[in-house]
Amino acid sequence: METIGILEGRRRQIYEKKSQTESFDITCDTKSLSGSVSQRACVFCGSRVVLYPVADALHLVHGPIGCAAYTWDIRGAVSSGPELHRLSFSTDLKEMDVIYGGEKKLYKSLIELIDQYNPKAAFIYSTCIIGLIGDDIDAVCKKVSQEKGIPVLPVHSEGFKGTKKDGYKAACLALMKIVGTGSTEGISKYSINILGEFNLAGEAWIIKDYYNQMGIEVVSTMTGDGRVDDIRRSHGASLNVVQCSGSMTKLAQMMKERYGIPFIRVSYFGIEDMSQALYDVAKHFNDKPEIMEAAKKLVSSEVMELYPKLQKFRKALSGRRAAIYVGGAFKAFSLIKALRYLEMDVVLAGSQTGNKDDYLGLKEMCDEGTVIVDDSNPVELSKFVLEKEADLIIGGVKERPIAYKLGIGFCDHNHERKIPLAGFIGMYNFAKEVYESVTSPVWQFMPRKGGLK
């Protein structure tokens, strides 16, 4: 079999660790190389995935129908109540709208939708075409907000104007417009907001329950199972706990500047990081030692229950090889720790939106021979999986077909999963899914491709 090459313009975004001491300079935080068919989504999609789980808000995509269809129900994002977020509305712009402008159509759509669905707020997403024709969506949103008495929030997410990360920023700016507009009466001193937890398969409920057991009040989860009224009063919390740092650090920084709320970065994935996330919050509230006591008790009882259940998976997976390709690089740190716990080797660690510090951290953590890659594409991912003889890819919807076509296991760690991977129960689910996929009998009918020399 031929060796797969790499595009010349991509070389500086790929690094193979040779030793701990060698110099490390990876290029990242740049636009995708033309022709490389990046796995990244557009700016609009970045905003959409962050705001989508706000379940009692109206989400209107201002643009041609394709943008809305492309992101329809893009995240599981389960809700314990309203499910307005699962409807995908679009102004469905056509040629005449492009010529004469889409503002009237946007106004009419908003009035009609607000009257029909009575949402708590509305997010209006700008797509590429809006950036080109120059509709003044701020003016329309302001007018509708005054007429209907709810926040109508423009999201400046024109698809072409940067990377997916710019979409995260646009989403944070939109959220920040409603933070601080509600009453903080009755909020406990021992309270947090959870930022960057999207409740894809009920994870936010698991995490909230842990914190509640410790005596901590969760004021708002942004944005999983999100409610507009909770976001409005979230400035009353004492601490912001940021899980998906790539998407939500911006909001945490803005809340720190405006309201003085400190923030910490955590991960809810894997035994080590999950425990640390509880301990870190307990440490913040060190004037009440009962919180730390409760955290220790919780961790000890959960780990005691989990540990024996993981041994079967560990035994079967020991020495197997995993390739990780995720959206934000911070997630990869927790995945590496969890895979190590299962005695698996990580041969590839990559992300769509990592920064220099993230990749430096990955380099420190990874074993020699591991490939670190920024903003990869299907051909490159296939190349590394084949060359490193990976048994598993951990990624999202766009990586799934790569794994199956190459005849190896896959674990969805992104939008489409239906089982929670956060918390202690999440570690069990993760180990079980990896085990079932890697050792599945189906691979005898779809033999693995590999053996590149």
Ligand code: SF4
């Ligand atoms: S790139 Fe532009 S046209 Fe394509 S989905 Fe994103 S916003 Fe829509």
